[in-house]
Amino acid sequence: MLNPKFARYGSEDVRRLIADYPLAWVVSPGAPVATATVLPLLGRYDADGRLVGLVGHMSRRRELHALLQADPQAHFLFTGPQGYVSPEHSGRRSWGPTWNYATLQIEGEVHFDEALSGPAITQLVDHCEGGRSAPWAQDELGARYEAMLGAIIGFEVTVTGLDATFKLAQDEDDEVLENLASGHPDPALRDWIRSLNAARLGPDGVLGKGRE
Structure with missing residues (x-):
């Protein structure tokens, strides 16, 4: 059984994981x-910031498309930051190696609609191209875009269940936590360790500078 500390997370942690790591396994239960296939997905959130839906698209030719048309229940598996953690990173040779990671397991009901295909593509392109000095837009494909659009189908997912694991050093003592937050070689993992331990650590990974 995992440490219950790894099940303590907030809506912002869920939103950030999906935004930073949008590629998820999509599974039709029992199939x-x-x-199963991997698809990039974006989240939809309510006024309180809680995940209520997902938006995506897939090829009409995929067997998964036919399966979800027959039975719209699906599982969506996201993997966020992850990496091996050596005793060298902890600063303590007597400490056992481990693996830190964050995952989301979402259950939902899929609704396909041709009217969602264009908006789903636009949202994904805007999300992935945002911040670039010269963002690409799908209309640059010209006539090819309409042909490609006809080969895919957009969908929305109504989220019916969510479970998550954020195993990011919350169970470590102060010395090891500080060493991992400041010294692990993976900058993304360091950042997430600091975020999930913000009550103990400051933004620079130093103890005693966390949020009140």
Whole structure:
């Protein structure tokens, strides 16, 4: 059984993981493993910031499309920051190595609609191209865009269940936590360790400078 500290997270942690790591496994329960596929997905949130839906698109030719048309229940598996943690990173040779990671397991009901195809593409492109000095837009494809659009189908997901694990050093003592937050070689993992331990650490990974 995992430490219950790894199940303590907020809506912002969920939002950030999906935004930073949008590629998820999509699985039709009970279907052959070979029908599972990975798709980039974006989240929809209510006024309180809680995840209520997902937006995406897939090829009409995928077997998964037919399966979810027949039974719209699906599982969506996101993997966020992850990495091996050596005793060298902890600063303590007597400490055992481990793996830190963050995952989301979402259950939902899929609704396909041709009217969602264009908006789903636009939202994903805007999300991924945002911040670039010269963002690409799909209309640059010219006539090819309409042909490509006809090959895919957009969908929305109504979230019916969510479970998450954020195993990011919350169970470590102060010395090891500070060493990992400031010294692990993966900058993304360091950042997430600081975020999930913000009550103990400051933004620079130093103890005693956390949020009140």
